[in-house]
Amino acid sequence: MTARPHIVVLGGGFGGLEATFYLRYRLGDRVALTLVSNRDYFLFKPNTIYVPFGEDPEDFKVPLSGAVKRKNIEFIQHTATSIDPHGRKVQLTGREIGYDYLVVATGADMRPGEIPGLAEHAVTVWTPAEMLRLGQAFQKLVEDARAGASRKLLFLIPPNNRCSGPLYEMCLMSDTWLRRHGVRDRIDITWTTYEDSFIQAFGPRLDTVVAGEFEERGIHGFKGFVATAIEAGVARYQNGQAREFDVLAAFPPYIAEQNYGALESDDRGFIKVDPDSRRVSGQSAIFAVGDAADFPIKQAFLALLQGDAAGEHIAAEITGVRPKLKFEPMSMCVMEELNRATFAQVPLSYTGDPMKPVQVAGDHPEDYRVGVSPLWRLGKKVLGIYAPWRFGRGEPFHAGFAWEAMDLGLKVMSKLMAS
Numbered sequence: 144m145t146a147r148p149h150i151v152v153l154g155g156g157f158g159g160l161e162a163t164f165y166l167r168y169r170l171g172d173r174v175a176l177t178l179v180s181n182r183d184y185f186l187f188k189p190n191t192i193y194v195p196f197g198e199d200p201e202d203f204k205v206p207l208s209g210a211v212k213r214k215n216i217e218f219i220q221h222t223a224t225s226i227d228p229h230g231r232k233v234q235l236t237g238r239e240i241g242y243d244y245l246v247v248a249t250g251a252d253m254r255p256g257e258i259p260g261l262a263e264h265a266v267t268v269w270t271p272a273e274m275l276r277l278g279q280a281f282q283k284l285v286e287d288a289r290a291g292a293s294r295k296l297l298f299l300i301p302p303n304n305r306c307s308g309p310l311y312e313m314c315l316m317s318d319t320w321l322r323r324h325g326v327r328d329r330i331d332i333t334w335t336t337y338e339d340s341f342i343q344a345f346g347p348r349l350d351t352v353v354a355g356e357f358e359e360r361g362i363h364g365f366k367g368f369v370a371t372a373i374e375a376g377v378a379r380y381q382n383g384q385a386r387e388f389d390v391l392a393a394f395p396p397y398i399a400e401q402n403y404g405a406l407e408s409d410d411r412g413f414i415k416v417d418p419d420s421r422r423v424s425g426q427s428a429i430f431a432v433g434d435a436a437d438f439p440i441k442q443a444f445l446a447l448l449q450g451d452a453a454g455e456h457i458a459a460e461i462t463g464v465r466p467k468l469k470f471e472p473m474s475m476c477v478m479e480e481l482n483r484a485t486f487a488q489v490p491l492s493y494t495g496d497p498m499k500p501v502q503v504a505g506d507h508p509e510d511y512r513v514g515v516s517p518l519w520r521l522g523k524k525v526l527g528i529y530a531p532w533r534f535g536r537g538e539p540f541h542a543g544f545a546w547e548a549m550d551l552g553l554k555v556m557s558k559l560m561a562s
């Protein structure tokens with residue numbers, strides 16, 4: 144190890160930036176920091192749900208240049224392709240860099256090809272470009288309905304999707320949006336998911352909330368529908384059922400964005416880690432956080448918590464003290480519906496069942512909080528301002544006075560508007 148340890152972070156998303164800025168916040172100039180990312184901006188993905196309804200994707204990008212300059216972090220815009228743990232080196236396209244500690248946070252990708260026909264016939268939700276295509280499909284539905292035609296809009300979550308929430312948002316938002324355009328009565332909306340309860344990862348209370356929303360909005364919702372094949376205009380399911388569509392919106396199965404052969408990974412390329420510290424299995428100096436790692440649910444809030452845990456464990460090792468925190472999986476999200484929003488705070492524990500990998504942790508029932516209100520839309524807006532603002536300044540999401548104020552605000556809102 145060099146006198147001033149060199150920490151390299153791969154990936155400029157939620158997990159990578161949180162780990163990078165947390166390390167600078169905790170250790171100051173005691174360490175040299177290098178951030179490697181194939182994009183020179185941070186994308187606030189959660190707000191790309193607004194793109195199909197008219198928002199500009201550019202509004203959700205935060206350039207990284209200001210933050211890295213301000214915090215004296217070397218930034219390398221390159222793609223990481225492999226890791227040599229013995230030589231403590233990362234291979235980038237065209238060059239190699241060494242490290243004392245490495246944090247891998249290169250995120251996830253989609254594999255629509257797992258369901259025959261999905262890639263050809265569905266509009267998928269992942270990148271801003273796909274969101275723009277979905278927006279065009281929604282516009283066409285409105286035009287067709289205004290011309291007097293009836294149309295079918297089908298939503299689909301297949302097995303191995305690891306973050307179903309955003310597609311639920313799109314479904315409920317599209318209902319509100321189509322009503323505002325005065326064409327909802329001509330568009331049939333159907334929801335199908337492999338899950339055995341709606342937003343399974345968020346537990347039974349979200350199932351009840353979503354079932355109520357579907358009932359009130361006249362959306363046909365089906366659970367336990369495992370998609371097996373998509374043909375032009377028809378989705379087929381394992382239970383023998385089929386559903387017709389004019390527009391199919393799907394959130395495909397997840398895989399790791401980048402495979403690192405030298406790191407122990409599962410069959411989808413997600414890196415196996417110690418649950419508390421996020422240290423990669425069998426490695427002393429490599430950590431993996433966020434969508435790239437093996438936690439079965441992939442969410443920004445969980446990526447931030449993992450980034451903090453990895454940063455804290457590296458900082459503790461460098462300073463020779465005990466780590467002050469570990470990764471405790473507590474999911475938090477606000478589900479947008481355009482006319483109101485649903486807040487959920489959900490403590491999670493592992494089940495070991497691949498079809499239902501997490502459940503609501505039973506040891507702190509008071510932490511499981513759910514609330515539905517138009518005011519929660521404000522909470523979503525505030526989070527959408529706070530996170531890009533923090534990262535734009537090179538500060539971690541979860542630290543300092545700003546986070547204490549934010550946390551207090553969330554606690555007050557949660558006390559008043561969730562139970």
Ligand SMILES: Cc1cc2nc3c(=O)[nH]c(=O)nc-3n(C[C@H](O)[C@H](O)[C@H](O)COP(=O)(O)OP(=O)(O)OC[C@H]3O[C@@H](n4cnc5c(N)ncnc54)[C@H](O)[C@@H]3O)c2cc1C
Nearest residue numbers: 154155156157158181188189223250309433434442443444
């Ligand atoms: C439409 C949508 C809505 C969502 N809404 C929510 C929400 O409301 N709440 C929530 O908690 N979560 C939400 N999520 C999930 C959330 O966005 C992800 O879980 C989160 O982005 C994961 O963070 P990450 O840092 O692991 O990965 P990412 O944010 O994907 O970042 C990965 C980074 O690594 C870089 N990279 C990738 N490969 C390489 C490589 N080989 N070399 C160098 N750099 C590389 C990328 O450019 C990127 O900067 C949503 C996701 C989507 C798609």
